[in-house]
Amino acid sequence: MNPILECHGLTKKYGDFSALTDLNLTLGRGQIVALLGPNGSGKTTLIKLINGLLTPTQGEILISGQHPGAYTKSIVSYLPDHSYLRDKMKVDDIIKYFCDFYDNFISERAYEMLASLSINPKARLGTLSKGDKEKVQLILVMSRKAELYVLDEPIGGVDPAARDYILRTIIGNYDENATVLISTHLIADIENVLDRVLFLQNGRLIMNETVDDIRTANGKSVDVYFREVFRC
Amino acid sequence: MPWDLDNDRPIYLQLMDRIKADIISGRYSPGDKLPSVRELAMEASVNPNTMQKALSELERDGLVYARRTSGRFITEDEDMLKKMKRELAKENIKNFMEAMQQLGFNKREALELLQEILKGEEL
Numbered sequence: 161m162n163p164i165l166e167c168h169g170l171t172k173k174y175g176d177f178s179a180l181t182d183l184n185l186t187l188g189r190g191q192i193v194a195l196l197g198p199n200g201s202g203k204t205t206l207i208k209l210i211n212g213l214l215t216p217t218q219g220e221i222l223i224s225g226q227h228p229g230a231y232t233k234s235i236v237s238y239l240p241d242h243s244y245l246r247d248k249m250k251v252d253d254i255i256k257y258f259c260d261f262y263d264n265f266i267s268e269r270a271y272e273m274l275a276s277l278s279i280n281p282k283a284r285l286g287t288l289s290k291g292d293k294e295k296v297q298l299i300l301v302m303s304r305k306a307e308l309y310v311l312d313e314p315i316g317g318v319d320p321a322a323r324d325y326i327l328r329t330i331i332g333n334y335d336e337n338a339t340v341l342i343s344t345h346l347i348a349d350i351e352n353v354l355d356r357v358l359f360l361q362n363g364r365l366i367m368n369e370t371v372d373d374i375r376t377a378n379g380k381s382v383d384v385y386f387r388e389v390f391r392c
Numbered sequence: 393m394p395w396d397l398d399n400d401r402p403i404y405l406q407l408m409d410r411i412k413a414d415i416i417s418g419r420y421s422p423g424d425k426l427p428s429v430r431e432l433a434m435e436a437s438v439n440p441n442t443m444q445k446a447l448s449e450l451e452r453d454g455l456v457y458a459r460r461t462s463g464r465f466i467t468e469d470e471d472m473l474k475k476m477k478r479e480l481a482k483e484n485i486k487n488f489m490e491a492m493q494q495l496g497f498n499k500r501e502a503l504e505l506l507q508e509i510l511k512g513e514e515l
Contacts, residue, residue: 191441324394328434331437331440332434336440352439353437353438355442371403372404372442375402375403376402383399
């Protein structure tokens with residue numbers, strides 16, 4: 161099987177500004193990977209390139225061997241950093257909508273997670289708290305049987321108990337061959353569920369290591385290490 | 393509840409320690425079947441690949457053995473379990489001695505103090 165993600169000399173420029181520069185990266189299947197970096201380091205640009213929302217200025221990006229397009233969108237489940245769902249919709253209507261849209265969407269899984277997090281499927285999205293809205297969106301994304309899950313800042317507004325549940329859901333739900341790419345600032349919270357971390361700085365990939373290799377080499381957590389590398 | 397893990401040591405080593413502790417405390421008995429990698433990973437809230445690594449290492453140490461298709465089991469080799477307990481006890485004593493040394497007690501003084509306290513009513 162092809163690697164789930166390959167970037168070869170991937171570069172994205174906005175005018176003169178280079179948001180990503182000559183990125184070379186191969187991600188295998190069956191991993192949970194964090195994409196880390198300070199604000200403006202290129203995380204969201206990379207995520208948008210994966211999802212075909214941006215096109216590379218130079219180089220190429222392949223998902224399971226294919227350029228981003230209709231096929232790759234069918235195997236990538238993407239949680240953007242802002243909501244695109246209408247507040248007037250009810251949760252169960254959104255589930256129907258996703259069911260129509262994606263043939264790999266599993267409604268039972270979505271309802272099960274809603275029940276575990278005590279979210280009423282009949283509620284309108286607009287009446288939910290910020291944290292519950294985030295949970296709904298994450299549930300929708302994790303209820304697809306995808307090969308690559310791309311989560312842009314998934315747990316920012318969620319309380320710690322729900323965060324534990326969500327992390328367990330990620331561990332329990334993803335297929336052994338699926339890869340989860342999570343961009344976040346809350347490293348400490350998710351460190352234990354990660355295989356690997358990618359550090360981006362000024363649009364360049366400066367580190368691609370497993371969590372335990374970083375801990376073994378430095379005797380400190382990835383969170384502490386990150387703060388040292390990117391000290392302002 | 394997620395397992396309580398430190399921030400500075402490799403995660404798989406801590407998972408190994410935890411499973412050893414569960415064997416010693418009697419949560420798992422010799423010959424017991426361990427839950428699946430995914431179940432253990434979910435219980436601990438850790439990455440399944442990391443749990444897999446911890447179990448493979450325990451297997452290499454001989455504390456756990458795998459039966460093809462039916463999962464992993466705790467060893468029934470009593471000598472092996474005794475050896476593991478001894479190793480962990482040694483580790484604890486080493487840590488204790490280091491702490492005593494930091495307080496300014498040498499080995500002999502630490503031992504004398506320990507005997508004194510064990511004899512008296514302080515414990």
